[in-house]
Amino acid sequence: MTEFTEILPHKGLMDGIASGVGVPVEALRLLLTIVSGYPLAAFYLKFIAIIADKNVHHMFFAGCGAGLCYFNYGYNTYHSLVAILTTYFLVLVLRKKAQIFLTLNFVFHMSYLLLGYYFTSSNEYDILWTMPHCILVLRMIGYGFDITDGLKNETELSKDQKETALKETPSLLELLAFAYFPSGFLVGPQFPFSRYQSFINGQFRQHEGSLEAGVRRFGAGAFYLIVCQVGLRYFPDSYFLTPEFAEVSFIKRIYFLGFWAKFSLYKYISCWLLTEGALICIGLTYKGEDKNGQPDWSGCSNVKLMLLETGNTMEHYVHSFNVNTNQWVGQYIYKRLKFLNNRTISYGAALGFLAIWHGYHSGYYMTFLMEYMVVSTEKQITRFYTKVVLPKWGHILNNSDIYKLLYFITLKSYNIVYMGWCLTAFVFLKWERWIVVYGAVSYYGFIYLILWAIFYHTYHYFFRISSRKEAGEVEKLENKSTEKVTEEKKPEDKKSE
Template sequence: MAAFSGSLLHGVAEALGASEPALRLILSIFLGYPLALFHRYFLFKKPPSHIHLFNTVTGLCIAYFNFGSQLYHSLLCVVLHFLILRLMGRTVTAVFTGFSLQMGYLLFGYYYTATDNYDIKWTMPHCVLTLKLIGLAFDYYDGGKDKTTLTPEQQRYAVIGVPTLLEVCGFSYYYGGFLVGPQFCMMKYLSLVKGELSDVEGQIPNSVVPAMKRLSLGLFFLLVYMVLGPYLPDSYFLTEEYENRPFWYRCVYMTIWGKIMLYKYVTCWLVTEGVCILSGLGYNGKDEKGQPKWDACANMKVWLFETTPLFTGTIASFNINTNDWVARYVFKRLRFLGNKAISQAAALFFLAVWHGLHSGYLVCFSLEFVIVLVERQAIELVRDCPILSRISNMSVLQPPIYVVQQSIHWLFMGYPLVPFCLFTWDKWLKVYLSVYFIGHIFFISLLFALPYLRLVLVQKKDKLHKSH
């Protein structure tokens, strides 16, 4: 039977022009909807142990369907993490040990399974699990501290009670977030299990319509990616045909490719967000008008992602929960360093290593760091220069300025994604050579030029002020 189902899936995958692991992944993500419906109508307000067991069993089945016996990697890390928390208690030692174990296991997994291509293997959901368990260690540690020593955010996430093994397993294997996220904390998960995440107290949440909206949006992006993706393969960058194309064509291809390539992530996150909303995990209280909000598990701000002309806008709209996790457990925990730039660099370095051991990840996030610095400097220069401020605020010039901004924005969003997708230095270096390192030259030049221009501007304003 297993061989038959495997050959059937292989045949379907070939017909769709996809790999069998990719088909298994997308089927598993969509499987979350019937599981969420079962939770709504048969498990809502039922004993917590039943819900934890349901989430654990379904998550393990999904893991086995995708990765076979390799599911033991996640199970081993979950059990060991539970033992660390119970045996070491709410201590810095437990946090450090848990962090080292989870990151160490993930990095060894990357090392032993790495290839030069993007493969769907057990390390893919394991990187999601790694953040989830590390966050649990921090929150469990915070739960034992005096509330007055915690920030309001830390108080909201702190785990006050002592989680059982079944609770940790249910939290880790919850079907709506096991494979590709989103990230959520233990306290949020326990509120779901208790039936507290509903817009109507004590009743099943009215979340079907908002869940279907996110599902529909996810299907739209899936369709766009399936139609356009085959015409924009990563491998084309490494062909002689691409190298022999005119310079402008190479840049335009990189721009469009970068945009469409991200849609596969957008699709997965929107579909899983719909699952979380349907089960109730997406409930985020009510707004000032008393309307329920369902964005607690949102990993995408689609409108901002599609319309922002700013690099920081794209970062703020993309992979939101992971970025929030890094800000909460890495960036803010490094506040004692007293230097925001160092904390931000450390957070981006953590993100790069968390993604994998290939050099392309480090190059991608290093470029992102430089791009964000340059954009902030450019915004400050426009703000401080009266002439540039007037030009940027002229309504007649705003449409062409927006078009220019978007063109630059998406060209240089695609540029750092090249090493992110091609992984190894020999591949991404070949592509960067073909476009003459345009992104590096452009942004590094601006990184040094913009502060100088701003300094000159300030000095000129001071002289004018003194002359008056």
């Protein structure tokens, strides 16, 4: 790590500023790079957007993005160049051999990324070249699928594939610009080449209002960044590994962990909001018109703030957090496993891919396993509540203000408490760290999931038995009534004879 930082030309200046404000120098460079998207957007709209030659636009984005990458990672910028060039030449040679190309493209990028994780991994979530590279890997894999979709007949493509399929192969300069697009290459969001193409062709510039929407997103990002920094000063990660935390009362422990998880999430959310604001300002995020006929600039939104803050379940978090990556996985992994004809297997494979994409640390795999278990449990609870509880006591519960208050408090408490449980492994990464935190809160997440599973399956077991008995008794009664009717009809039949 020392050799890496020494070769950066701005090391002395950046280290001085970082130590002065009390943040890691890597985090400061990351923040400056994200914020630089705003002046770059202003410069592009003022001087570059009016130029007719599209190659000038591509050179601007490729040059700015590669320069910002070097500002952050120095000579390690070559990793991203290798990835982009490899995909470009694979397309030139193997595009028409779709299966071979897709396999080689996928295996190369995932192998390169995993090797990068192997040689740079530590106990922390480090800001290294592997961070933007994992974004680039998805971009190049998705680009490969879009290229091969362009060779297919329209009738073979789904609605999503029709929107992203590429009929013509972009030039190397276009691919570099797409890969290094400022405010998009470092922390996301994911977007297909077709969106970049539409933007360059000027299809989004006819709409106004992007500056106002972008500034609003910048303000939201700055707010979340401040809340994150203040919150993590009260609840730093290291606190949850100390004996002092384990000595706090159980209720406080689980709530402290939940609030810490919210503040930790805000770290990612603030970066995505700041990035999205710059992309809105430059005009990349146009999505069409909203229900009021106004331009909708949410095309690259990576977080749904309203759902995130008002939602009550883990499923709400899944749908509101890292939206573009989830959409990417849905389009290029989950839906392309349709041939398996099993949604559970496809969903498991998608979560498995996400875990591997994040790296080797056991915390990632535990996190996505918990996501699967918790979301599945939530669906079971919802079914039980709507099919068993409400039909019997709904008329009483729905008219009770006390019940409504308790219901709200319970859901919010669950939201906070289980968020802490689910995010613990993701942040602490290694088994020997996250298991300490799990132990400090008495493994409550596992215990409640197990207790619910026992109750749910036991109830359904006996419910099925009782249902069968009732069905049997009904069948017996029906048979008896049938026999009785038959016997009553017999004398009449004889009489008629």
